[in-house]
Amino acid sequence: EAQVTQNPRYLITVTGKKLTVTCSQNMNHEYMSWYRQDPGLGLRQIYYSMNVEVTDKGDVPEGYKVSRKEKRNFPLILESPSPNQTSLYFCASSPPAGGLHEQYFGPGTRLTVT
């Protein structure tokens, strides 16, 4: 089954404790991205990747890092999480020229930073 998976689905952590949220897709998509979803603010893009070893900032990259060492994986790293990063995070992927194609979303990761 073609899908985008994320782990963990739920995470509660404390300020400053490094964490990684994994994202994997099995559709051989070149484009992958991370979003955060907050009430009243909709979806905001954090980082995106056009292909292996090619990443770039989205609208709200501060406090996040990403890497794209393999085509199928695009982990989101929070080196020193803070409470304002409490949010619902979605990973997405799409074929080449990601902007013009349908994006396939993961199930979401709900992160709480205390």
Place this chain on the structure above:
Amino acid sequence: AQRVTQPEKLLSVFKGAPVELKCNYSYSGSPELFWYVQYSRQRLQLLLRHISRESIKGFTADLNKGETSFHLKKPFAQEEDSAMYYCALSAEVGSYIPTFGRGTSLIVHP
């Protein structure tokens, strides 16, 4: 800069009533526009895109370049249409940062 505005945070209707979820955009070129839907506890999924000119689950959306709008419409709402709806815009080829609106929560009462 491209921008998507969904003026209504919440839209509440009764079953069988017509529904229109508004989406306005600002972009100087020729955009690609999408509607995504997120049902309760599910992931976002594409509902429709303007270039396809199709009707999905009874929903349609027409791109009006003069009014820079891409409103989503359905003549008779169903309870299962209750969900969060996001309008999204992508610029012409080469743009990799799609812009999403803030979303409209549609509630259809029985």
